[in-house]
Amino acid sequence: MxxxxxxxxxxxxxxxxxxxxxxxxxxxxxxxxxxxxxxxxxxxxxxxxxxxxxxxxxxxxxxxxxxxxxxxxxxxxxxxxxxxxxxxxxxxxxxxxxxxxxxxxxxxxxxxxxxxxxxxxxxxxxxxxxxxxxxxxxxxxxxxxxxxxxxxxxxxxxxxxxxxxxxxxxxxxxxxxxxxxxxxxxxxxxxxxxxxxxxxxxxxxxxxxxxxCLRPATLGVEPTQRSSTSAVMKSRSPLLVAAVNLMRTNVDVPLSIHDIAEAVGGSRRQLERLFVSQLNETPAVFYRNVRLDRARNLLATTDLSIAEISTACGFEASSHFTRAFKARFGIVPTKLKGRPDQLVQ
CATH class of the missing domain: 3.40.50.880 (Class I glutamine amidotransferase (GATase) domain)
Structure with a gap:
């Protein structure tokens, strides 16, 4: 029309x-x-x-x-x-x-x-x-x-x-x-x-x-796009949820596990027990995977170079980033579809 x-x-x-x-x-x-x-x-x-x-x-x-x-x-x-x-x-x-x-x-x-x-x-x-x-x-x-x-x-x-x-x-x-x-x-x-x-x-x-439209009327309500961290993880532990949220919002400059534990009101040992018992991963491994997942997202959605993405996701060296990325995804970053830049492996 x-x-x-x-x-x-x-x-x-x-x-x-x-x-x-x-x-x-x-x-x-x-x-x-x-x-x-x-x-x-x-x-x-x-x-x-x-x-x-x-x-x-x-x-x-x-x-x-x-x-x-x-x-x-x-x-x-x-x-x-x-x-x-x-x-x-x-x-x-x-x-x-x-x-x-x-x-x-x-x-x-x-x-x-x-x-x-x-x-x-x-x-x-x-x-x-x-x-x-x-x-x-x-x-x-x-x-x-x-x-x-x-x-x-x-x-x-x-x-x-x-x-x-x-x-x-x-x-x-x-x-x-x-x-x-x-x-x-x-x-x-x-x-x-x-x-x-x-x-x-x-x-x-x-x-x-x-x-x-077969949907409830929610005028005046402003829901977020994603489910809460606790719902996705199926965890009711406030300590664990708070730690994961901190990790997800501090990707470019990673916090130490000690600082995360202190910020959420627990001890490092307590946090490690929670992560292993509920997520089958140590806090350090989980945090590294959060950063690698962000890196994969940036590889797929931006034209940033490998070095820029490495820095944006808290890795001090591109070589370290490349090794960690391959360990998680089975492929080096430069081999992902559509990447114009090449990094010597």
Missing amino acids: TGNDTEEDLKALVPKGAAYQPVESPGPTRAYAFVLVPGFTLLAFTSAVEPLRIANQLSQKPLYRWHLMSPDGAPATSSSGIEITVGGALSAQNKEVRLFVCAGNPAMAAGAPAVVGAVQRHHRFGGTVGGICTGAVALAKAGVLADRRFTLHWENQPGFCETFPELEPTLSRYEIDARVITCGGGAAATDMMIALIAEDHGAVFAAMVSDM
Whole structure:
């Protein structure tokens, strides 16, 4: 759909359905434009579009319309290999349109010059811009995230922070900060859209849309993207959970096990017993693996060199990092797919 939709075009946006929720004084049809970047996450994209379709169906009014674009106008291929036909190439949009960049892996694909330029122009002329999954990369390169609350998928946050050290994403599922809107992708795109629908047409109507999505209404709640450390580890030990959280937040400059034990209110011996009994690893081995997992993430999501990644993950020497990496993953860092730099082994 475009900004020149006829009455028949708008009627086509209103599918039939059994459920009905009236909307008083709906106002003009609100518009969205989705830029599908190669490798975009299909789940996140559909999770953003479907609440708009459901809103139209429930109200039996064209509350929303949407337009799909790709950088070159060709069908966009998602990360699952499914192609989506778009309405055309990137083009200027009216400032009332909310422009969202839908991306996935590789995360930096969203930083293509044409996409970044479209975001810059739209925001400069008063439009709202958004990022879904790793779409925040385009917003970062466009210079619109400074002093804004924003987020992107937790998997890509370490690489993002290394690439844009002056920007700090939140761990929220979505963020709405004036004319900048972002979400972590996946089902969080639905949470974000329902929050926007609530702003447009009220909490009662948005809750009905949420029910149609078979999800609980959580307006006003700001859950984080990931389960808590205690839930993932299935541990109820506050000491162990606190120690693991400290390790995960101190990767570039590792703490000593003694300092960690002291910080969480235990002894080193007590911490070692807890780790071995509940995780089958010593604290030192667990901590090293946390740092190596971060390194693997950076290898997959950034263009940083091996030496830079080694330093960012708390290894004093690249040779030490390489040996530890191979011991954990069975492959040296330079052999991972797509690594342009080579390190003498």
